[in-house]
Each structure stands twice: as C-alpha cells, then as structure tokens.
C-alpha cells in the first residue's frame with residue numbers, strides 16, 4: 001500500500017494512554033517562547049527496528065518497517081514533541097517529511113520543528129525536498145540545520161560559507177543553518193551542546209528518530225544520561241546482514257570487569273497491529 005493510501009493516520013485512545021507516561025508534559029498554556037524553566041529539555045529516543053536490530057536494509061536505503069498502526073503511533077509522537085531530530089545520513093538517504101500526518105480525530109495539532117545534525121552541510125536541501133514542501137504548504141515546520149561553526153564560520157550568530165542556494169531555500173520557509181562548535185571526536189557535536197541549542201530556541205522536547213549513527217552515539221555514555229524515554233517499534237521481520245544496525249559501543253568496565261550493558265527499566269509493551277511497541281527508561 002502506498003504512503004498516500006495509508007494516510008491520514010489514526011491512533012486509538014488506549015494506545016495513546018500507553019504512551020502518555022513516556023511523553024513530555026504538555027507545555028503550560030502561558031509558556032514564553034524562550035523558557036526560563038531550569039528543567040532540561042525532554043528527550044525521547046524513538047525508532048523502528050527489525051528482529052535483528054536493523055533500521056534499514058543497507059546504509060542509505062529507505063526501508064519500511066512500521067505497519068499502519070505503529071506508523072500512526074510515530075506520527076502521534078511527532079505531534080507531542082516540539083522538535084524531531086535526525087542525522088544528515090537520514091536526511092540525505094530518505095528525503096524525510098518529518099511532520100505529523102495524524103488525522104485530526106486522533107488529537108493531531110502541533111507540528112514538530114525538524115532538526116538535522118549536519119556538521120559538514122552535506123544535505124542538499126532544495127525546493128522539492130519533502131520537508132520544504134510541507135513547510136511551504138503549512139503542513140509542517142521549516143528545518144533547523146546544525147553545522148560545524150569552525151567549518152562554516154560564525155558571524156553574528158549566523159552560519160556563513162554554506163551553499164547560498166540551499167540557505168535561500170531554507171530561509172524562504174523560515175528555516176535556518178545554526179552554527180555549533182563540534183567539540184566531540186571526529187568533528188561531531190556533543191549531545192549536551194545540541195540540546196542546549198534546542199533549549200535556546202525555546203524547544204522544550206525533542207524526539208530523536210535516527211539513523212544508526214545518531215542512535216548508537218546517543219545510547220552510549222554520556223549521551224544516554226540525557227535520554228528521558230525510549231520508544232522502539234519492533235517489526236516482525238529479519239532484515240539480514242549488511243543493514244544499519246542499532247548496537248551501541250560497550251561501556252568500558254573497570255580493569256578485568258565486564259562492561260555494563262545499557263538496559264531499560266520501567267518497561268511497557270503493546271502490540272500495534274503486527275508490530276510491538278516497547279517503551280522504557282534507561283536504567284541509571
């Protein structure tokens with residue numbers, strides 16, 4: 001069935017109730033756009049995987065795992081977060097829409113702000129990119145693209161040196177390149193810095209959707225200490241070897257001791273059609 005035929009997407013009240021304890025609290029009605037609340041941004045890590053922990057058949061290959069019900073669940077999550085974040089690999093490979101297409105009867109409403117981690121500005125965003133079309137049509141928000149501040153310069157808080165055509169496309173719908181110091185190894189941002197940018201932009205919650213590199217780095221310390229909840233769709237299929245796999249690096253144990261695995265606690269799970277959705281919090 002095509003994407004168009006499956007939509008609009010709906011979710012049952014009982015399914016929404018299962019997810020509620022893992023969602024960010026709704027923002028207070030009178031919240032200022034730049035919150036002064038000292039509590040950090042709520043971070044939900046969420047993705048769909050196969051039984052052998054794959055996100056996609058191969059790097060760069062958009063692969064449908066979620067069935068209609070769990071896809072609707074993802075769009076419900078999108079409507080309950082202020083931002084949705086993916087890595088440049090996903091933006092380049094998938095041309096994702098990154099909006100919520102939940103039907104109005106299912107409590108749809110707000111759209112999340114798409115955020116792309118793209119230190120080298122390799123995502124060739126253009127007029128036809130889905131996320132731009134959605135923003136232009138009022139079906140989603142324009143993306144913020146986080147780029148390496150040292151590579152693209154910084155003038156008055158604005159990134160310079162990025163491709164002018166791409167910048168014009170982004171800005172024409174209200175999006176922006178945002179420069180950020182890449183303090184991590186291999187020219188990567190530290191997660192704490194990424195979240196600080198989102199908070200500074202007045203975004204109180206983010207769902208981090210993928211892909212493989214983003215998820216694996218967030219599940220490793222210190223990133224995993226910043227995650228409030230994890231919601232994983234498990235599809236009843238094995239994608240086989242060679243896929244994009246979720247398998248974070250092990251935490252190093254003390255000399256001679258085994259590494260401590262990352263584990264979920266406070267776990268709930270529920271069938272969504274033929275998929276299973278597993279929710280939990282990372283055990284500290």
Ligand SMILES: NC(=O)C1=CN([C@@H]2O[C@H](COP(=O)(O)OP(=O)(O)OC[C@H]3O[C@@H](n4cnc5c(N)ncnc54)[C@H](O)[C@@H]3O)[C@@H](O)[C@H]2O)C=CC1
Nearest residue numbers: 047048056060061087088089090188189210211212213214
């Ligand atoms: N099944 C699912 O739920 C999902 C599947 N996917 C799949 O995952 C695949 C893409 O995964 P990957 O190739 O691993 O790419 P990715 O989406 O994780 O992006 C990796 C890139 O993001 C940037 N990046 C990641 N972490 C960063 C950090 N801390 N600081 C700065 N930049 C950072 C870098 O440019 C890096 O090359 C695609 O095939 C896509 O279809 C993606 C999202 C969800």
Ligand SMILES: Nc1nc(O)c(N)c(N[C@@H]2O[C@H](COP(=O)(O)O)[C@@H](O)[C@H]2O)n1
Nearest residue numbers: 048063064065066074094096097098209
């Ligand atoms: N929940 C979920 N199930 C799947 O089967 C998937 N392949 C994904 N992928 C993620 O969703 C993005 C596509 O979003 P749009 O439908 O275009 O808005 C894709 O880029 C991945 O982040 N997710």
